[in-house]
Amino acid sequence: MRAIVISKPGGPEVLQYTEVADVEPQRGEIRVRVRATAVNRADLVQREGRYPAPAGVPADIPGLEYAGDVDAVGEAVTDLKVGDKVFGLVGGGSYAEYIIVHSRATSKMPNHLSYEEAASFPEAFITAYDAMVSQCRLSAGETVLISAAASGVGTAAIQIAHAIGARPIGTTRTAAKADRLQEFGLKDVIVNGDTTFAEDVLKLTNGIGVDVTLELVGGEYISQDLQCTAPRGRIVLVGLLAGASCKFNLGMLLSKRLELRGTSLRARPLEEKIVIAQTFSKSLVPLIGAGKLKSVIDKTFPLKDAAAAHEFLGQNESFGKVVLTV
């Protein structure tokens, strides 16, 4: 089969479209003919040699999500058959014509979706739902702050917040993205040219602060989050775009009785990935099927042009997802 391989750590030019060994499903597994995948920040960091793949997935083929057709089933697979359309997460390897997935760690695609649309959902929507709802208990009537709201995860989080009756507030550093976010239905957008936004969030919440903060940027944003998250609020750190360290006032955690947690999907064990996929199937796929959650795709590239797709995502100009067709 053909795949994109990271030939050595480096820039987008190290991605090579080449022939690799075929893959066979074992007991309980399926082989998926990948029709579309998407580019994630983690792929860029892996390509640079700073985020090795977890054990059990290809070390040199990036890709964390897929949409495609079941092409072969291993022994003891009863819930899926050849020809079923599926989508979901993998720990790596989806920049390829075929991948192996556990049959319970995947979800059936709603019929009306194209493969490109389907491939844009899993990583963004599962990350946002797992962090905001499963871990931080975001519920109807509450307010959630979403940093880098125009990102893939951000645009998913806005839709999920609306779907459950919560009020999203988003930040972006780019004025043009603020306009697009408002057209997209996000009423409260803060354009923060630098790392400050806490004062604006407090103004928008009558001085109270937000119940939940979905922190996609990290770095110094955390100290702002502490200032504008309400007493007994929950902050979840999902990404480190602005760096992995910052100075913050521990006193604020104590006095406001805040919860501060971190999350990562990729390295979770199979049992947890199965739970995540089942939650996706039960909680989000029906909303996708009903057209209540929509894919937000900025650009689509053929798999062989993955280097150009990496270049594009790294420029921070995208709104929503960057998809690869296979």
Ligand SMILES: NC(=O)c1ccc[n+]([C@@H]2O[C@H](COP(=O)([O-])OP(=O)(O)OC[C@H]3O[C@@H](n4cnc5c(N)ncnc54)[C@H](OP(=O)(O)O)[C@@H]3O)[C@@H](O)[C@H]2O)c1
């Ligand atoms: N923990 C997990 O399991 C998990 C899973 C998925 C994603 N993530 C993380 O979630 C974050 C969002 O991912 P994504 O794929 O949705 O991102 P994305 O679509 O690539 O968008 C990222 C956006 O963040 C903003 N940004 C970039 N660098 C920044 C900086 N230094 N300071 C402030 N803003 C910055 C830019 O938008 P502006 O124009 O608004 O600045 C950029 O377009 C990433 O950190 C990613 O690694 C984590």
